[in-house]
Amino acid sequence: MTPSTSTTDTRFFVYEVSGLNQYKQPTNFNYTMRPMDNVFIQVPYNRMNEQMRSIARMGGTIVNIRPLNENLSESE
DSSP states (O other): OOOOOOHHHHOEEEEEEESOOSSOOOTTOSSOOOOOSOEEEEEEGGGHHHHHHHHHHTTOEEEEEEETTHHHHHHO
């Protein structure tokens, strides 16, 4: 059996996430810091579910998911 690279090993996606603070909030303040603008996180296909759970635990919301090479596939 020869090792081969499947397309799932090379696919990456970009998550657009809102609601994440850039810096950890201090615990001794009684107010919440305003979340920063949306952040973009590059995720390999085989870690998508794990990353979604992590974002949810941090209080973020995924507002968009797109393939990293979306523009390349449209031009071919």
